[in-house]
Amino acid sequence: MSQNKNALLRYHTIDRCLRNTARRWTLQDLVDACSDALYEYEGKDDQVSVRTVQLDLQMMRSDRLGYEAPIEVYERKYYRYSDPDYSISRLPLSSHDIELLNGAIDILRRFDEFDRYHDMADVVSRLQDRVALTERRPIVDFERNRRLKGLEWLNVIYDFISSRTTIRVVYHSFNARHPSEYFIFPYLLKEYRNRWFVFGSRAGDMKLFNFALDRILEVNPCPDIPYRDDPDFDDHFFDDVIGVTKHSRLPKATVRFWADSSQASYILTKPVHDSQRCVDRCNDDGSMTFEVDVVLNPEFYAVMMSFGGGVKVLSPKSAVTRMRDMFRKGANIYG
Template identity: 30%
Template sequence: MATNKNAFVRYKILDSCFRNFGKRYFIENLMEECNKALIDPSSNGISRRQIFDDILFMQSSQGWSIPLLKYREGKKVYYRYEDSTFSINNIPLNHLEIDQLKLAFNIVSQFKGMPQFDWVYELTSKLQQGVLLKDISPIMEFESNQYLQGIEHLGLLYNSIYHQRVLSIEYKSFTDISSKNIIIHPYYLKQFNNRWFLFGLNPENGKSDWNMALDRIINIKEIEDKYIINEEIDWSEYFEDIIGVTKNTNCEIEEIKLHFFGITGNYVVSKPLHGSQKAKWINNELLEVKLKLITNFELESLILSYGERVKVISPSHLVTAIYLRLKLANVAYSP
């Protein structure tokens, strides 16, 4: 029996029909109700055979062993539970649901170190005391760093954004000699390169996209102040023109032209540097890539990560910036 999303929807709908003693549901009525909630509108609809298969599964021990009765009316048959209070929602988990639960826990458990998922580990411990999760073993892994400095602030910051609380954050950047307190109206959390960043309004300078790295936060304190709601920035679009989190307000979007050499071009084609990427092969050994971006430190770092396998063609200021950084690197390695 299929365990896809459509199947679960059908089981829920059939369950609702069977416990509705105010209406007689013949096979055509069951088909009609299931088709109303059809997830894939491109399909040809639910067939009679599918409904019969669903009923057999729900009656089986692999399903819910539902107490279903058939009532004949002339040449037709309608279906109804023996007890109107029965529902598949009110009985213990079956094998199908246990398998789905194992899969969900396997995936969510990969987010180690994320405070908002603490409930997962607490619930996992309880379930492991029974039989549900004893045989679960990881089969996939997300890139994460549970030992990342500052990740302990993530849950508090998330809740502060959700509940619209103003914060006073003691912060010390890499360039500061001492820490300082910054008032911020938190708006958004963004992960980049395995680091987390908080974006929000800093009333001192009026910037709504002020950002700070969580690993540089020393202390967070909620203060009594009126929260200013973000009405300026659409965060779903804010990062479209940059790589990373640094958006230089005095810079405009430019066309970045890069040349990648050899097999590196294949990697760049299969894993684009940015959503704006347009690529074409000049020859078998040379890939030309064009990007529409605002240049920033993260872009430079990405280019430098390809070493001798990439060359910046334009714009000229980016060519110069990369050249100078490579020159300094060469000096560092000189005898």
């Protein structure tokens, strides 16, 4: 649980205590109640400090969160609300809160490919009625392709990942004459350039695969095969990847490339990868030299090729050779 959620849990615990006027609450009572709530909801046997609860009371009294709670101390020892009808859960939403909710709903509506959104649509409608959210034209639109094949597997695989269920996948890659069968532990759905992929490890040897959803022919649950996690597939798995392709046969390298004035500013403001850094600015002609630390996969080369003659890969040698060969092949097609 994040620190923000911990704080929210404490605020609501203190609120619940102070609304219970059948009991008198000391500071230590509030500390104990917050510690018990943390254990109940998180299983953490950590004692909340007196100082933390004192700061929580101060925060609730202030207007920083919009609470302005009327918390008072009486008999120099006990805490209560001076207004017995007050509760932080009964506060009306401000116009700023309503505007933020409108923005959040706009974004949620862009994910209508997932059944989870349709399940939530009634909740959104009730929320709109409850707080008078305004209907408006969307002001955010994500790139998508409704004609893309394989979208029918999106919700199916999502549910299997959520329930940690082993699945059987019948897959027909572009390079294979016939479909193949895989039993995998699915971990993640990932989108790249309007194409969806599922990542998972093969049952038996735990080899990691990614499958494009538009090449999947069949998906079935296999609950008899116990689900397993891959410790190597974590939140940092894609840190050195452009796109979705990563395996042991693809080397990782520090790639240095030069960009002319027509591409340099574009690349500077829209980095090709999180690791990108500018290592040289040739101010006379507007060109720049960049470096990235990435896996040399097909998506990396596709990005470099997309800049045409405006970018030249300088190192490593293997990447330079590959780029030169691809440009020669393209030139020959047009020759």
